[in-house]
Amino acid sequence: MSNSSTIKPPIWFWIVSIIALIWNGMGVNAYLQQAYDTESYRAMYSEEQLEIAANMPSWVTAAFAIAVFAGALASLGLLLRKSWSVKLWMLSLIAVIVQMGYILINGYASSVGMTIMIIVFAFFFVWFARKSEANGWLS
Numbered sequence: 001m002s003n004s005s006t007i008k009p010p011i012w013f014w015i016v017s018i019i020a021l022i023w024n025g026m027g028v029n030a031y032l033q034q035a036y037d038t039e040s041y042r043a044m045y046s047e048e049q050l051e052i053a054a055n056m057p058s059w060v061t062a063a064f065a066i067a068v069f070a071g072a073l074a075s076l077g078l079l080l081r082k083s084w085s086v087k088l089w090m091l092s093l094i095a096v097i098v099q100m101g102y103i104l105i106n107g108y109a110s111s112v113g114m115t116i117m118i119i120v121f122a123f124f125f126v127w128f129a130r131k132s133e134a135n136g137w138l139s
Contacts, residue, residue, distance in 0.1 A: 006081065009137035014079075021075035021123055024092075034064075045110065052108050060102050067095035071125070078129060083138040086129045089122075097120040110114035 033041035034053060042050060070092040088116025100119050103107075109115040132138050 007136040008137045009081070009132065009135070011130060014135055017075065017078040020078060020128075021072070023121060024068060024071035024075050030067045031064055035061075049110055054078050057102075060099055063095045063099035063102075067092050067122070069101055071122070072094065074125070074129065078132065078138075079085055081138050083133050085138065086126075086133050089126045089129045092123045093126050 032038075045053070072083045072086045074088035074092055077088060096119060098117050100109075104112070104115060131139070
């Protein structure tokens with residue numbers, strides 16, 4: 001579909017898209033703080049939690065990066081009303097499942113509630129993007 005034939009999305013589309021951008025922006029911030037081992041990052045966790053994070057397999061850390069950066073780009077794609085955002089949401093979801101699955105299976109979750117919420121949000125954003133595409137809001 002071309003832009004001229006796409007249907008104008010309702011206001012809640014924009015609200016959810018902005019929430020998605022904020023959520024994934026927080027994820028990018030969390031990743032960068034962990035990657036650069038910032039003072040504020042170290043202050044948030046116990047020595048045991050920091051040790052666990054420092055010894056994560058590199059593929060789990062890569063999944064974290066893919067999840068948050070793909071999600072942030074997908075959020076921008078929604079705001080630009082681009083259908084390619086659906087593929088990025090799927091990539092982000094797969095990376096979230098890999099990362100959070102590893103964390104849950106190994107009992108490393110400092111907050112099981114937050115870990116589950118991250119998974120739920122990832123599924124929700126895929127559903128939302130696919131619904132937006134099906135409704136003709138994305139081109």
